[in-house]
Amino acid sequence: xxxxxxxxxxxxxxxxxxxxxxxxxxxxxxxxxxxxxxxxxxxxxxxxxxxxxxxxxxxxxxxxxxxxxxxxxxxxxxxxxxxxxxxxxxxxxxxxxxxxxxxxxxxxxxxxxxxxxxxxxxxxxxxxxxxxxxxxxxxxxxxxxxxxxxxxxxxxxxxxxxxxxxxxxxxxxxxxxxxxxxxxxxxxxxxxxxxxxxxxxxxxxxxxxxxxxxxxxxxxxxxxxxxxxxxxxxxxxxxxxxxxxxxxxxxxxxxxxxxxxxxxxxxxxxxxxxxxxxxxxxxxxxxxxxxxxxxxxxxxxxxxxxxxxxxxxxxxxxxxxxxxxxxxxxxxxxxxxxxxxxxxxxxxxxxxxxxxxxxxxxxxxxxxxxxxxxxxxxxxxxxxxxxxxxxxxxxxxx
Numbered sequence: 001x002x003x004x005x006x007x008x009x010x011x012x013x014x015x016x017x018x019x020x021x022x023x024x025x026x027x028x029x030x031x032x033x034x035x036x037x038x039x040x041x042x043x044x045x046x047x048x049x050x051x052x053x054x055x056x057x058x059x060x061x062x063x064x065x066x067x068x069x070x071x072x073x074x075x076x077x078x079x080x081x082x083x084x085x086x087x088x089x090x091x092x093x094x095x096x097x098x099x100x101x102x103x104x105x106x107x108x109x110x111x112x113x114x115x116x117x118x119x120x121x122x123x124x125x126x127x128x129x130x131x132x133x134x135x136x137x138x139x140x141x142x143x144x145x146x147x148x149x150x151x152x153x154x155x156x157x158x159x160x161x162x163x164x165x166x167x168x169x170x171x172x173x174x175x176x177x178x179x180x181x182x183x184x185x186x187x188x189x190x191x192x193x194x195x196x197x198x199x200x201x202x203x204x205x206x207x208x209x210x211x212x213x214x215x216x217x218x219x220x221x222x223x224x225x226x227x228x229x230x231x232x233x234x235x236x237x238x239x240x241x242x243x244x245x246x247x248x249x250x251x252x253x254x255x256x257x258x259x260x261x262x263x264x265x266x267x268x269x270x271x272x273x274x275x276x277x278x279x280x281x282x283x284x285x286x287x288x289x290x291x292x293x294x295x296x297x298x299x300x301x302x303x304x305x306x307x308x309x310x311x312x313x314x315x316x317x318x319x320x321x322x323x324x325x326x327x328x329x330x331x332x333x334x335x336x337x338x339x340x341x342x343x344x345x346x347x348x349x350x351x352x353x354x355x356x357x358x359x360x361x362x363x364x365x366x367x368x369x370x371x372x373x374x375x376x377x378x379x380x381x382x383x384x385x386x387x388x389x390x391x392x393x394x395x396x397x398x
Contacts, residue, residue, distance in 0.1 A: 154246025159215025
């Protein structure tokens with residue numbers, strides 16, 4: 001039977017994951033933690049899991065949920081609603097529990113349909129072609145491809161004017177710091193970024209109320225289910241959440257995926273769908289999530305009691321040898337693949353089909369257009385483990 005373990009070695013490994021040395025390559029540390037035990041006690045009291053089955057339980061089992069907002073004061077966040085950065089986070093789909101989450105998810109799903117996503121394929125293909133032409137020569141892959149593709153895709157879907165989209169890279173990055181920490185230094189950047197984003201969206205939503213268009217914002221303004229509608233506050237938070245999630249993680253997916261492909265030049269993309277899943281598994285753009293246990297739940301043969309805070313390292317679960325054959329080998333033809341990268345259960349990423357579609361189009365096109373694409377310097381990794389990616393990636397195409 002597995003035991004919950006806390007040793008000097010596990011403490012050191014977890015500490016390294018919060019620093020650049022561990023963030024640069026967390027996977028050997030994940031493997032070592034899993035070798036020691038599938039259940040690790042962190043210094044702050046959290047229960048850390050690094051196995052696939054345990055991570056899957058955390059994201060799928062309804063007996064675990066997010067920390068309720070009425071208890072955030074116990075975590076030192078009594079004034080969370082007074083900070084734009086934490087207010088938009090803790091009232092969004094990504095952190096709410098049922099029944100609030102159920103209601104909002106039903107409403108957004110009524111507007112964010114598979115038909116809308118599938119209809120974007122021709123636009124995505126045109127965007128990819130245009131960006132590939134712009135990438136010719138030498139430049140920064142993030143600025144020229146990995147950011148503009150998803151920001152323009154989600155911008156087109158939502159109905160955000162093209163001229164306004166570029167400003168949101170830094171705004172969303174500053175706001176998303178609250179996913180990593182809510183220390184004052186993070187709020188100093190997150191609060192003004194969230195306020196600016198909300199002010200902009202307030203004006204845009206008002207325009208769509210007066211002049212509806214064939215875009216997702218207009219659909220969310222009009223959406224109704226069983227007589228229920230989004231309030232103005234819910235609408236603004238929903239649009240901000242969809243916009244941020246729509247490009248931030250996909251930018252990381254494209255950047256992480258390219259690094260993986262360049263490190264494995266012999267890996268061929270025979271099936272774009274299989275390749276995209278493997279690149280998601282190999283270096284997940286979202287590395288960890290946290291939940292609270294609400295009812296007793298079994299993990300690794302132990303009963304985890306209510307009140308436990310559990311941190312699931314999804315990136316580690318994606319490299320678990322108990323689930324994947326040769327997990328530390330990139331195999332673009334891997335068929336039995338079900339990465340944890342988009343979460344699961346009621347919090348399964350609503351934009352997962354869109355991110356997959358972008359990856360399935362972009363990676364084969366990159367390989368085809370620029371078979372000699374190469375890094376010209378070491379890419380700069382973003383200062384985060386929760387959202388894993390890069391801020392700069394200098395490349396040359398020939």
